[in-house]
Amino acid sequence: MSNPLLEPIHGVSLYDYATVSAKIASGIEQEAILKALGIENAIYEEASALWITRMQEDKDFVIITEFGKHYANTDNHPKLKDLKPEVSAEGAQNLEKLKSDRHFYEELCGARIAAYQYGYDGSQWILDNYGITLGEFQNVAMQWAEVSTAEAIGEDVEQVHYWSSFQQQKQAEYAQKFASEQGGNIGDDVEF
Helix, strand or coil, rough: CHHHHCCECCCCCCCHHHHHHHHHHHHCCHHHHHHHHHCCHHHHHHHHHHHHHHHCCCCCCCHHHHHHHHHHHHHHCCCCCCCCCCHHHHHHHHHHHHCCCCCHHEEEEEEEHHHHCCCHHHHHHHHHHHCCCHHHHHHHHHHHHHHHHHHHHHHCCHHHHHHHHHHHHHHCCCCCCCCHCCCCCCCCCCCC
């Protein structure tokens, strides 16, 4: 039995919508994406608005769950898989490391959070320092989220705690770095 909430809107499937979202987040122009998909901007804009409405009305989170699965699988979209953002050699190496090295992934998650706390755009900071776009980072984040979910479901408490602690440690290290760059925290000179 198919779910009517997952039916395409104006020919735009949820997989199309998730992939377009990921490609835009990775820095590819919407016009190029829609051309490759074979749809006009006006049709996509209306379909996009309706997908958002469906997600907001879906109390069982079926659509957002499927969206997440599709978002993590955008490299296999039949019409859009060949659309790739321009990435430097260093950015490509860092992206591959992000996919395979969980320590590196968790470190950058902590750095991004700390950057936002200190008034930086965390996603831009990662792009500037590692050449990884927001879309690429989010795509990898979906892959690591599946691993984290499997650990939590399997009740591997030690692993869950380890990664949480590691990310918090890195967040604190980067917070100290960003505070130093900004001349310190407001309460650094207070002694008790």
